[in-house]
Amino acid sequence: MGLFSFLKKKTDAPAGDASASFLAVDTRLRAGEPSRLDSEAERERQRAIARATAAKIDEIELEMTSAIFDDDTPWGSAARRPAALAAAPLHDTSADTGADSGAEALPEAAVPATAPAVEESAILYANGQAAAAESLLRDSLAGFGQAERLPWWMLFDLYQATGQEARFESIAIDYASHFETSPPAWQPLAPSQDPPRPAGVDASESLGPALDAGIAPRLQRLLAAEAPLVRIDLGTVRSADADGCALLLTTLQTLRKDGRELVLAGADTLMATLRPMLAVGERASGEAPWLLLLE
Incomplete structure (x- = not known):
């Protein structure tokens, strides 16, 4: 009897303790104290709020960055300007543009068509071949325009230098007819003056x-x-x-x-x-x- 009484007391005690614990929990719930499940839910809600806040901040920063660095031309697609051009000082280019356009508009100086005949005849005369120089100049007159007067003048000089007055007067008539202007005049030599010798001839x-x-x-x-x-x-x-x-x-x-x-x-x-x-x-x-x- 004593043993069972003792066991009964032992088994009754835990039951009483469990009831007391349940009553204590129920009392805390009734008093408004949060349970473990409520705490986990609260923490998850706070995490969601934090994530939403961070996403909003990122979105605002992206909009600000786009507003500052927005460009219609994609980066790297435009041609790079030369360094020398980029570093050049700014100045009024209106005057330069006019000067450049004027310079570009000027045609290149054309070499006169008479140049070969003139040069060759001068070389022939310097070497003492006045007749060959005369023949070359005379043959080239037919192809010259009205603006090409240099070979005519050289013929006048040659005839004057060699004392050939008759040929001088003959070509003077052709010159006046071709250019419709007065030809050079013959300069008579002094009676004691001999015709000058061609250059390069002793x-x-x-x-x-x-x-x-x-x-x-x-x-x-x-x-x-x-x-x-x-x-x-x-x-x-x-x-x-x-x-x-x-x-x-x-x-x-x-x-x-x-x-x-x-x-x-x-x-x-x-x-x-x-x-x-x-x-x-x-x-x-x-x-x-x-x-x-x-x-």
Whole structure:
């Protein structure tokens, strides 16, 4: 009996304690104290609020960033400006634009079409070949326009320098007709003044219009000059006789024997003058014209 009484007391006590605990919890609930489930729900609600707040802040920051850095052209799609252009100081470009456009509008200076003939004729004249220079300038006149007057002026100078007044006056008429203006005037030489010698020639003489004994003084000057280069202009010869041919032949042979360099300008004119004298069977003029023609 005592044992069961003791066990009964032991088993009754926990039951009483459990009832007391349940009553205590129920009392706390009734008094408004939160349970463990309510605490977890509250914490989850707070987390949701925090996440929503953070998302709102991110959205506001994104809008602010877009407003500051918004650009219609995507980054990196526009061509980069040269560094030199970007670093150039700002200034009024209206004046520069006008200057540049004016400079671009100017055409390049055209080289005159007469340049080759002018240069070559000047070289020929400097080398003592006045007849060749004259021929080159005359041949080139037909292709020149009215604005190209330089070769005409060079011909005037050449005729003036070599004392060819007749040819000077002839081309003066053509010049006046072509350009419809007054040509240069012939400047007569003083009686004691000989025509100036072409540049680069040490000894120069012009023979004509008659190739006769009267050319002896001029040939003597050529022989006495002892110049390495001798120029003889035969372009004005219109007649010749045996004495003149003999004098010229002897002078040419002597100059060649001395090792001089000879420049015979207008040799074709002399040949045309000599041919009528060289008829077959004609002995009156002697051998001098034949030998001079061969020379």
